[in-house]
Amino acid sequence: MKITKRKVAIVGCGLVGSSTAFSLVTQGVCDEVMMIDINKERAYGEMLDLKDSIEYLNRNVMVCTGDYKDCGDMDIVVITAGAPPKQGQTRLDTLELSAKICKSIVEPIMESGFDGIFIVISNPVDMIAHYVYKLSGLPKNQVIGTGTAIDSARLQNYIAQLVNVDPRSVHAYSMGEHGDSQMVPWSTVTVGGKPFYDVIADNKETIGEVDLDDLVYKTSQKGWEILNRKGTTYYGIATACVGVIKAILNDENCIIPVSTLLEGEYGETDVYAGVPVVLNRSGAYDVLEIHMTPGELARFKESTSVIREYTKKIMEYDI
Numbered sequence: 001m002k003i004t005k006r007k008v009a010i011v012g013c014g015l016v017g018s019s020t021a022f023s024l025v026t027q028g029v030c031d032e033v034m035m036i037d038i039n040k041e042r043a044y045g046e047m048l049d050l051k052d053s054i055e056y057l058n059r060n061v062m063v064c065t066g067d068y069k070d071c072g073d074m075d076i077v078v079i080t081a082g083a084p085p086k087q088g089q090t091r092l093d094t095l096e097l098s099a100k101i102c103k104s105i106v107e108p109i110m111e112s113g114f115d116g117i118f119i120v121i122s123n124p125v126d127m128i129a130h131y132v133y134k135l136s137g138l139p140k141n142q143v144i145g146t147g148t149a150i151d152s153a154r155l156q157n158y159i160a161q162l163v164n165v166d167p168r169s170v171h172a173y174s175m176g177e178h179g180d181s182q183m184v185p186w187s188t189v190t191v192g193g194k195p196f197y198d199v200i201a202d203n204k205e206t207i208g209e210v211d212l213d214d215l216v217y218k219t220s221q222k223g224w225e226i227l228n229r230k231g232t233t234y235y236g237i238a239t240a241c242v243g244v245i246k247a248i249l250n251d252e253n254c255i256i257p258v259s260t261l262l263e264g265e266y267g268e269t270d271v272y273a274g275v276p277v278v279l280n281r282s283g284a285y286d287v288l289e290i291h292m293t294p295g296e297l298a299r300f301k302e303s304t305s306v307i308r309e310y311t312k313k314i315m316e317y318d319i
Contacts, residue, residue, distance in 0.1 A: 117143070
């Protein structure tokens with residue numbers, strides 16, 4: 001008889017990492033959460049605080065601290081460590097420093113014998129996920145970026161507010177870069193199974209004119225709106241990451257838009273981008289290639305060209 005524990009390591013115990021750990025513990029997603037941070041006191045403090053919540057939850061999740069060398073038997077390693085953008089910067093401006101940080105993390109983790117799944121949150125996430133894929137040597141299905149998972153949730157919220165429904169009744173994807181160039185294939189968006197174009201046409205008196213470009217813009221800028229008010233975002237992205245972890249550990253075959261390596265899908269190769277992906281115990285099991293209009297596909301390709309340009313810069317850095 002063999003009983004195995006489901007283990008997740010969180011690298012980076014800042015607000016995103018600690019919120020991810022808190023969401024894992026409160027939802028009882030796994031058996032063990034290991035906190036890792038260059039600031040060992042911070043990691044230890046987070047561990048102590050998380051342990052104090054167990055009494056009032058529905059299961060006992062073991063929380064501990066560790067180091068890169070302890071990742072050999074982890075199922076999933078979440079990388080949240082990175083360089084936050086300063087005032088006036090975009091996510092792309094943090095690329096070089098975030099790449100250096102990720103290299104210092106991935107190499108010792110791979111030396112531990114790790115053969116699980118990396119989930120990358122660190123921005124710019126599409127490029128950093130690609131870099132982790134290259135550094136680790138793992139199959140592409142085992143290196144995933146959170147990508148446009150959070151953007152899609154933001155988009156669904158905006159649409160839900162517009163038509164006054166539960167956002168979980170909205171089926172919509174933001175795709176491409178987790179950044180300013182992301183796009184939405186509006187021809188595939190539905191509300192309760194009804195095409196969004198038809199919802200707009202049938203409810204002009206109540207919802208008025210809908211500016212689709214403005215919805216995309218607001219979606220892409222939502223993170224900055226939060227950052228400008230409270231300093232950074234963490235609850236939304238942490239919960240989105242845990243949604244990805246649940247789909248993997250529970251072998252759900254759930255479809256979530258995450259950043260994965262494209263190898264011919266949508267006519268793109270050798271680029272990580274946010275697309276709908278089937279997630280199960282193997283990680284990014286399959287890319288769901290949805291049908292877009294020619295105009296939508298062109299916008300998607302514009303976004304992937306931005307990702308590709310900055311991904312090449314990582315390879316040129318003397319790291």
